[in-house]
Amino acid sequence: MTLSRPVRSVLYIPGSKERALDKARGLVADAIIFDLEDAVTPDAKDDARETLKAELAKGGFGNRMKIVRINGFDTDWGRADAEAFAGADIDALLLPKVNSAADLDSLAEVSGDTPLWAMMETPEGVLNAKSIAAHPRLQGIVMGTNDLVKELGCRVTPDRFALMTSLQLALLAARAAGKVIVDGVYNAFKDDEGLRAECVQGVALGFDGKTLIHPAQLDVTNEVYAPSEADLDLARRQIAAFEETEASGQGVAVVDGKIVENLHIVTAKALLAKAEAIASLEG
Template identity: 50%
Template sequence: MDQALRPRRSPLFMPGANARALEKAKSLPCDAIIIDLEDAVAPDAKEEARRRAAETVASHPYGDREVIIRVNGMDTPWYHDDLAAAVAAGPDAVAVPKVGSADQVRTIAADMDGAGAPSGMGLWAMIETPRAVLECLAIAEASPRLAVLVMGTNDLTKELQAQHVPGRAPVTTALQMCVLAARAAGRVILDGVYNDVRDAEGFRAQAEEAYLMGFDGKTLIHPSQVGPANEIFAPSQAEIADARGVLEAWEAGDGSGVVTYNGRMIENLHVDTARRILALAEAIS
């Protein structure tokens, strides 16, 4: 599957130390499962979480869902053992928190190579600091392994000494800069988590904002967020019908360069968008 079109509407964090959570993930309709060895695991449970995550991933229990292991950061005593165990387990990708520079991406990619990672195993880099935002394009272009950028909006808001507010005005500039970098580099980019799992309306509003901003999906912390994310980040039936109409009008125009559809002028850029919508809908289905 084209990695740029692989559905990543709803990557769900699951704590690596929680056996019940890892079992429950088998029945959830999320596009991806991120088994977390970092924030969701206490220091005295790190080794157990690492072992449990590796055994779980190696048994391939999640069907077609993309599986990612988030290791602890490069500045922690657990990073190298986490990375080696993650690579050996064979997930689709390894996620690394607090990636701050292109040099760090290259170091992680070299560490993955050294651990025996196959070329198809991706790297998800979490963008969580002002410096990472300012260097996001260089980070995105640093290695062919880098497949996905993930916004770490909680840490970013803290580092900016900003506040969590509806609409996210304090971090909107940073979010948009990273979307620009991702698109310039041809990478997938995911919005950060929404903290209040009881606030379904707030989650939906923030996910819709992220969709309009250009994000490919939103990382999640609770199963109740999966359904809304899958809906919001998928092409609607109206968008699919419109895309088919655009392509039919274009093909009927026999490559004339400009045609009209429902009173709108259609050019190559509209055709490209229509094809992407239909390809994403097909990938989801």
């Protein structure tokens, strides 16, 4: 159940700050995570819930995805968050620190028909990634790399070697279940070069997009996660060569000295569809 809409850039916005919420209406993010968890202090949780409800009711966020990250059900606010936004004009509820499919069952009981997303940010959650990703109400997965680093007790290096097993296990689970999955945040929001390198790595691994902590990270992320003109040109030439060969009934299709098979055409068509979806969103 992969999304037909792009999720290159998924920006966290505090659910408690009216000014930030208003500014988000004009940002070029593909999706927004309205955060009621980490971005809101305990004494402001109830007020933040009401503030976010009011701002979402005003609308103006365009056709970008609207995702609300609620507090966990092991807190005093999680259930009230879920009940408050069940049936609201949003695209999904995001549950933090999902350890098992049972956590999603609990949310599903009170969230109406609203699709669910899951934060993968604990060792237990990663080890249960297959059953979590297969949950029938789940639409997407978000990697919570900061919490994973804390829980694993590992050190972060530019190649993210210590996180690679966790990232790939979650990716395998998402792809096996046909669900969307977006990479974790890059904390140094003024470091465009480092962000670009991590986005390039994320694309190579197979992520659909990346979560972001600051609007300054949007342009780089949108650029890297979008198909390049060279990618699109190759895709079009692969499709044309394959169709020409099929029509003639002779030989095999070859583009740039490489054989083109049906699996390459599936990928090429998906790439062109992604480019069209991006153009539609940005238009």
